[in-house]
Amino acid sequence: MDESELSRSGKVNPMTNTMDAVVSGQDSASAEPDIVPAADHVAFTYHTTAGDRPIPGDITFEIGRGEFVSLVGPSGIGKTTLLRVLSGLMRPTAGEVRLDGQRVTEPPRQLALVLQDYSRSLLPRYTIEKNVALPLSAAKVNRRDVRERTATALAAVGLAADVDKYPWQLSGGMQQRVAIARACLPAGDFGHGRTVCVRRRPDPVRPRGPGPAPPPRVRHDGPAGDARH
């Protein structure tokens, strides 16, 4: 997706309601590496009082420049979990997550995350303009830039007319677009951003046979602009 297409169609959200996404943008200052996010035998186990809950999978992949990758699997399989691990919010219990060759231990600057419960990630006290601007303001970007880039991002997701509304005054889909605009901003440009998006398997719930659950599949879909579901 290039920027012009974004602003033309307002189609930043080809995903359905239940979606998480990691947007990773190129850091314009740095050299251009070929591989950005990578997982190396990643596994994760939730430790709870009720016992351990391992997420199926021993996941290894690399995502190349311009690739649009979907993570597909039934509900409750561990897609959100994997994404939280990939984005540095949680440490993998085994294996390693890397970004540009660096081990990820905290959420890296070049990544942005739009989790499934995007509406809960918006601040009710702020207008959507301030919500989108928040990461930039916190990064001490100068005010004029913040305002301009915020306006561009909100226009790109078709919310130019709603900048002064509060998140709770918007529909679910609009809130999702606010979260996406916010995620795209710090990365800077939409054109070279990398997106990992997760959605529920589109087909209806299918009862699973006995035996261990299959791990989520990672699907490489080629250049982002061509990806359509």
Added chain:
Amino acid sequence: MRVVQWVVAVAGELWFAVAVLAAWWILSSGSTSFYFPPLSEIWARFRELWLFEQVPTDVWPSLRNFSPAIALSCLIGIPLGVLLGSLRTLQQIVSPVLSFGWALPKLALLPAFIAIAGIGDGMKVAFIVAGAIWPILLGARDGVRAVDPALRDMARSYRLGRAATIFKVLLPAAAPQIFAGIRTSLAIGLVLMIVGEMLVASSGLGYFVLQAQQSYALVDMWAGALLIGLLGYLINLLFSTLERVVLRWHFARRALHAG
């Protein structure tokens, strides 16, 4: 138009209080009881005393202890509560102490306060703080603990930094509970202020009321009690207004969900 709305709102709020006062006025008008003088007499005395002759000697000293005590309770209680709410281990360690401090009847501490800090204004302020700080502290702690994990993830994944996370994410999210805590603190603080003045003071409203009773000036006593009641009501009203302004977003959102 807004003025009319406002008048209607105030009337809606006050009609019952006015009715109670009117009933008191009428029922007590022929009273010859020493203990229950007619309201008309109390009111006459009220005007003599509090509009505004005795204000500098009795009302002002009370407020001079009360206001800084509440301010101090907020200044200490909110940061401490936020800290406790953010650090789970620290909170687990000190939480028994907190529960104890909250449950302990503060009046039991008054003799200790007098022994340690004397009977000056500093002691009275400290005594009010000792009682009023808890609801604020616990409100801030619980408010921060209840912040939506999705918001915490957001703050972390966008690397907002500590200051922005506290001031833009945690505090606003905890604000409704902090305000609820302050409201309770105001009520507790008022009680402790009056009691403190009754027991150790030579000025202030508590002192005035007790003195009046002990010198059989029951009309004065009632006038003093009336003023204390009104003061409490006014403080609450003021605070509600502040709350409505500061938490406008919160009330607007809640009204929306209430349908």
